[in-house]
Amino acid sequence: MKVLVANLGSTSFKYRLFDMESEEQLARGGIDRIGEGADSTCVAEIGSNRIEASQRIADHAAAVQMCLDQLTDPESGCLKSVDEVSAIGFKAVFAGKLSGIHLVNDDLLKAMESLADVAPAHNPPYVKAMRQLQASFPEIPLVAALETAFHDTIPEPLRMYAAPYHWAEEYEVRRWGFHGASHRFIGTKMETLLGSNDAKVISCHLGGSSSVCAMRGGKSQSTSMGMTPQSGLPQNNRVGDFDPFALRLVKRLTGKSYDELLDELSSEGGLLGISGISNDLRDIEKAAEGGDKRAQLAIDIYCADIKRYIGQYLAILNGADAVVFTGGIGENSDVVRKQVCSNMTFAGIELDEQKNQTAREEGIISTEQSAVQVWIVPTNEEIVVARQTAQVVKGE
Ligand SMILES: Nc1ncnc2c1ncn2[C@@H]1O[C@H](COP(=O)(O)OP(=O)(O)O)[C@@H](O)[C@H]1O
Ligand SMILES: CC(=O)OP(=O)(O)O
Numbered sequence: 102m103k104v105l106v107a108n109l110g111s112t113s114f115k116y117r118l119f120d121m122e123s124e125e126q127l128a129r130g131g132i133d134r135i136g137e138g139a140d141s142t143c144v145a146e147i148g149s150n151r152i153e154a155s156q157r158i159a160d161h162a163a164a165v166q167m168c169l170d171q172l173t174d175p176e177s178g179c180l181k182s183v184d185e186v187s188a189i190g191f192k193a194v195f196a197g198k199l200s201g202i203h204l205v206n207d208d209l210l211k212a213m214e215s216l217a218d219v220a221p222a223h224n225p226p227y228v229k230a231m232r233q234l235q236a237s238f239p240e241i242p243l244v245a246a247l248e249t250a251f252h253d254t255i256p257e258p259l260r261m262y263a264a265p266y267h268w269a270e271e272y273e274v275r276r277w278g279f280h281g282a283s284h285r286f287i288g289t290k291m292e293t294l295l296g297s298n299d300a301k302v303i304s305c306h307l308g309g310s311s312s313v314c315a316m317r318g319g320k321s322q323s324t325s326m327g328m329t330p331q332s333g334l335p336q337n338n339r340v341g342d343f344d345p346f347a348l349r350l351v352k353r354l355t356g357k358s359y360d361e362l363l364d365e366l367s368s369e370g371g372l373l374g375i376s377g378i379s380n381d382l383r384d385i386e387k388a389a390e391g392g393d394k395r396a397q398l399a400i401d402i403y404c405a406d407i408k409r410y411i412g413q414y415l416a417i418l419n420g421a422d423a424v425v426f427t428g429g430i431g432e433n434s435d436v437v438r439k440q441v442c443s444n445m446t447f448a449g450i451e452l453d454e455q456k457n458q459t460a461r462e463e464g465i466i467s468t469e470q471s472a473v474q475v476w477i478v479p480t481n482e483e484i485v486v487a488r489q490t491a492q493v494v495k496g497e
């Protein structure tokens with residue numbers, strides 16, 4: 102059984118094709134900087150073929166089409182036709198109480214559409230891509246793996262807001278949490294790497310969107326994203342945690358509506374809003390190296406917030422066995438990892454600067470005497486979604 106997984110990130114598109122009998126990865130590809138109006142780097146590995154291109158990709162729907170073209174290319178592809186794929190799984194984000202794994206049908210699409218204003222960077226591209234694929238390939242089952250389900254194990258006191266009690270019951274206003282596929286992958290992987298099925302792990306998934314998750318025995322105990330993917334840490338261009346009453350003041354001073362202000366916070370906030378340069382950390386790091394103060398401030402605010410969550414989670418878990426960095430930023434930015442882990446010796450966290458700078462793949466980047474191990478672990482959200490998709494197709 103071949104399963105294709107589509108991961109429509111806030112800044113990127115990634116896909117992987119698996120043979121599910123062996124879990125062999127047959128192909129993978131990625132496109133970054135989607136919709137920024139700049140050229141995207143499009144990289145794919147299909148069998149032994151490596152394809153690299155630089156071109157303008159307007160949106161995620163165009164990215165999905167490019168993936169299908171790459172896979173079915175007569176020369177470098179690995180499929181004669183898309184019909185060889187038994188199912189397409191989506192690392193889908195938010196459908197409220199329709200959490201977990203679902204076949205994509207009208208009910209699911211409507212639930213995601215009804216929450217488009219709550220998850221504006223995520224739900225609209227998913228719905229568009231799902232509808233496009235439904236129309237083009239009506240015989241191929243589409244499966245949505247909604248990541249909020251991973252956080253069902255968070256205890257009630259860490260899941261609820263101190264809002265009026267009936268908001269949780271009537272409107273489902275609670276800390277849902279996201280990035281479930283990535284945190285689940287890291288939790289399972291760390292059980293193997295640490296040789297324990299009861300490990301205390303703090304997973305820092307840092308990318309276009311970022312979240313930190315405290316896990317015990319691979320189960321989520323708390324996470325930084327709350328009701329929506331705009332919350333928690335500062336995101337690429339979305340605000341992160343924020344006091345809602347500031348809106349009343351800015352509304353009064355500007356005459357703008359709440360909707361306009363929320364749109365600003367979810368498209369002109371986060372790393373872009375603070376730096377005024379880019380929503381991509383690569384550009385921000387370059388500007389900060391060149392002495393740009395706001396770029397440096399964006400990095401400082403981001404790292405201070407990650408540190409704050411790690412501190413919270415050390416308290417919640419009563420210490421930790423490992424802190425893990427993953428995601429586009431977590432795996433690639435030694436600058437962020439160094440700044441986050443500085444001045445943490447009180448908690449037994451000590452980074453090995455040399456290892457941090459040179460590490461490119463999975464490995465430990467803390468010193469031998471560091472009581473808490475610090476790891477880089479490249480995430481594989483797609484294998485988690487592929488397994489869930491195969492379960493649905495097999496009717497398990
Ligand atoms: N070499 C790098 N150095 C610093 N940051 C990087 C590097 N490569 C990627 N990034 C950051 O990672 C982000 C993409 O992360 P990723 O987890 O793939 O994103 P998404 O949220 O779209 O799934 C980019 O927007 C950029 O900020
Ligand atoms: C919430 C989420 O999955 O975000 P992203 O795809 O941007 O990492």
Ligand SMILES: [Mg+2]
Pocket residue numbers: 110111308309310
């Ligand atoms: Mg992502």
